[in-house]
Amino acid sequence: xxxxxxxxxKLKFDSSxxxxxxxxxxxxxxxxxxxxxxxxxxxxxxxxxxxxxTINPATEEKLSEVAEANEADVNKAVKAARDAYDKVWKKxxxxxxxxxxxxxARMVQERAREFSVIETLDGGKPIRESRDFDVPTAANHFFxxxxxxxxxxxxxxxxxxxPLGVAGQIIPWNFPLLMAAWKIxxxxxxxxxxxxxxxxxxxxxxxxxxxxxEEADLxxxxxxxxxxxxxxxxxxxxxxxxxxxxxxxxxxxxxxIQRAIANTNKKATLELxxxxxxxxxxxxxLDQAVEGVINGIFFNQGHVCCAGSRLYVQESVYxxxxxxxxxxxxxxxxxxxxxxxxxxxxxNSRSQLEVINKYLKIGQQEGAEMYQTACSIPKKGFxxxxxxxxxxxxxxxxxxxxxxxxxxxxxxxxxxDEVIEKANxxxxxxxxxxxxxxxxxxxxxxxxxxxxxVWANTYNKFDPTSPFGGYKESGYGREGGLHGLxxxxxxx
Amino acid sequence: MASxxxxxxxxxxxxxxxxxxxxxxxxVTKRSIKNETKINGLxxxxxxxxxxxxxxxxxxGKVKQLCYxxxxxxxxxxxxxxxxxxxxxxxxVKTAKTALGDSGIKVAAVATAFxxxxxxxxxxxxxxxxxxxxxxxxxxxxxxxxxxHQGEYNxxxxxxxxxxxxxxxxxxxxxLETGELVTYDKVRRASDIAMYAGADFIKTSTGKISPAATLxxxxxxxxxxxxxxxxxxxxxxxKPAGGISKAKLALHYLVLLNEVLGEEWMNNEWFxxxxxxxxxxxxxxxxxxxxxxxxxxxxxxxx
Numbered sequence: 001x002x003x004x005x006x007x008x009x010k011l012k013f014d015s016s017x018x019x020x021x022x023x024x025x026x027x028x029x030x031x032x033x034x035x036x037x038x039x040x041x042x043x044x045x046x047x048x049x050x051x052x053x054t055i056n057p058a059t060e061e062k063l064s065e066v067a068e069a070n071e072a073d074v075n076k077a078v079k080a081a082r083d084a085y086d087k088v089w090k091k092x093x094x095x096x097x098x099x100x101x102x103x104x105a106r107m108v109q110e111r112a113r114e115f116s117v118i119e120t121l122d123g124g125k126p127i128r129e130s131r132d133f134d135v136p137t138a139a140n141h142f143f144x145x146x147x148x149x150x151x152x153x154x155x156x157x158x159x160x161x162x163p164l165g166v167a168g169q170i171i172p173w174n175f176p177l178l179m180a181a182w183k184i185x186x187x188x189x190x191x192x193x194x195x196x197x198x199x200x201x202x203x204x205x206x207x208x209x210x211x212x213x214e215e216a217d218l219x220x221x222x223x224x225x226x227x228x229x230x231x232x233x234x235x236x237x238x239x240x241x242x243x244x245x246x247x248x249x250x251x252x253x254x255x256x257i258q259r260a261i262a263n264t265n266k267k268a269t270l271e272l273x274x275x276x277x278x279x280x281x282x283x284x285x286l287d288q289a290v291e292g293v294i295n296g297i298f299f300n301q302g303h304v305c306c307a308g309s310r311l312y313v314q315e316s317v318y319x320x321x322x323x324x325x326x327x328x329x330x331x332x333x334x335x336x337x338x339x340x341x342x343x344x345x346x347x348n349s350r351s352q353l354e355v356i357n358k359y360l361k362i363g364q365q366e367g368a369e370m371y372q373t374a375c376s377i378p379k380k381g382f383x384x385x386x387x388x389x390x391x392x393x394x395x396x397x398x399x400x401x402x403x404x405x406x407x408x409x410x411x412x413x414x415x416x417d418e419v420i421e422k423a424n425x426x427x428x429x430x431x432x433x434x435x436x437x438x439x440x441x442x443x444x445x446x447x448x449x450x451x452x453x454v455w456a457n458t459y460n461k462f463d464p465t466s467p468f469g470g471y472k473e474s475g476y477g478r479e480g481g482l483h484g485l486x487x488x489x490x491x492x
Numbered sequence: 493m494a495s496x497x498x499x500x501x502x503x504x505x506x507x508x509x510x511x512x513x514x515x516x517x518x519x520v521t522k523r524s525i526k527n528e529t530k531i532n533g534l535x536x537x538x539x540x541x542x543x544x545x546x547x548x549x550x551x552x553g554k555v556k557q558l559c560y561x562x563x564x565x566x567x568x569x570x571x572x573x574x575x576x577x578x579x580x581x582x583x584x585v586k587t588a589k590t591a592l593g594d595s596g597i598k599v600a601a602v603a604t605a606f607x608x609x610x611x612x613x614x615x616x617x618x619x620x621x622x623x624x625x626x627x628x629x630x631x632x633x634x635x636x637x638x639x640x641h642q643g644e645y646n647x648x649x650x651x652x653x654x655x656x657x658x659x660x661x662x663x664x665x666x667x668l669e670t671g672e673l674v675t676y677d678k679v680r681r682a683s684d685i686a687m688y689a690g691a692d693f694i695k696t697s698t699g700k701i702s703p704a705a706t707l708x709x710x711x712x713x714x715x716x717x718x719x720x721x722x723x724x725x726x727x728x729x730x731k732p733a734g735g736i737s738k739a740k741l742a743l744h745y746l747v748l749l750n751e752v753l754g755e756e757w758m759n760n761e762w763f764x765x766x767x768x769x770x771x772x773x774x775x776x777x778x779x780x781x782x783x784x785x786x787x788x789x790x791x792x793x794x795x
Binding site: 284 | 506509511512513522523524525526527529715718721722747750752753755756758
């Protein structure tokens, strides 16, 4: 391990990581041994009769098996959505639609503990995050868009607002329930019906949501949730009766979708990868900036499209920031995601861990200096120590490509113009962070950084009222807030 | 470590972001402290208490009883530590010193025209010297908040340095009275001034002003201690005081301490709680851990 220590004075943090176990109880959630496809208001067996396993990435144990939807199933789901759209949902008064969405929101809240336990078991994220962030934010999203349902004429004054029809929605594995909420809530509020496919490694909370939707008595077919891998997603994208594609995931798949829907009438929003710059100026409140760096890159094991994965530090405070960052990293607890004290849980899948490890090798081969904390990690399951790379240049691959793990690159800069140029020197443009005590500098930076979201003196803050989306290869379209409605309506 | 500490420009003390510091502090309240970690933490917290009585109506009798409590927190629970110190006014130092005998418990005295600090410097020095002569092991002084707000940092600095000199071998705790400084920026600046002027401890509050100690304020001060340590190699101790009356909150303070300064600070030489009612809540929790049930407050002595 490349852990060169330059400080003669060193604080000791071993005991801060060795807390007695404080596990959340697995029995708080009921997971069926098998899940079918949620089509037209009920669970149906897949026509191909195929199922695939979903595992707990922290233990590699099987949690359940879920149905694999083939083209025929996708066809059935789209047809159910079309019928529900034509016969029920389109005609329903907006305030009635809102009542259903409010009901879903309340039921997510009521069963928050169950959702967070399943999210953590299936995806590997720390229970603290699924409990305090994923589930409450998902519920908030439903509440927020429920409020818009009967106020669309105020959202788009003097325009006639029409829904698009059937929305095909494909979501990633990093925030499974939250992404389902981001997709479903605005679609329903604007009068569309939905066919949603969760990621193959994390289908369980979406299926739990399907159970809630069934209990909430949503008219059959308004929301259909089907599981499967890439082929299922492709069948949704290519289905001729789908009017809108909403995709969150990798840039590569985003490009495939873009090609597939060319020459069709389908509208699309794509929320893709990122390689965000997090910029610390010398006048910043450094301890809080360091905390923001921690939240920026180690939140959800770095499986965040807007993760602050490129840190730029003004050279005059570089040494101080690096020392503070290393000290703070030493108190992070890596391990069992179900333990309430865990800060960094399991990497979502073996293949993602391999991707991360590949980049750790590349970084070292490129001559960057790697530092990992001294913490122990469990023998079983997919885990990665929090990692930082120093001695990095723009021309390093680890500073250019999205790693999607707890891996930070650190570069220094001298002037404002230089850092703006470097921050924008990327094919991505999803998010950025600026840390300074000077208000005017914040505004100067935010107008010049080409990123959909720029956080000032904070990082990874989400709110249903705030739009989110990218520039360049980070995608197009906005989700959240008033802008999020726009992606699901046609204005006449 | 060469002692070439140069005095910085205190107007350039690092800035603190209010939202950020409060978020970081609230994160430690998410730590779930269970089983042996909890029991060890509670015992450690007991051992870090400066058991305090600072009232105009304090008498020999009251102080003697408090000193007895300090040595016998709850004899039904064998193997408990004592508190770290008893904190009294200078006039009560002798009584406390006699009552505590060779128990190893320190006597701390608040001096320098506590709590307001509105007195001439020679009075403050005499107050300090009197307490030390009476046998105080530790002196808790207050800074001149008025002068601090006027921007007269050199005055504040010199005063602390002068009191430190008057302390002789007694360890000096410098009370910033953060409730009167109000902003985190000012807490940070006052912490830097106190440490560079010779404080052995920095302490949040007198307990006479609300708000007293809070987690974010303590975090600001712990970060100041850490920066000072890296700059000078000199360890400074921390004492949050006032408003900490629950065992759970005390555990959160220990988590914060452990995550910011690490385990070398996790003892009563480097960390204290200034509190009067905290001890009984900790005892109640310890008995709960031992017996599985909560006992009524009447089963814990009040002195």
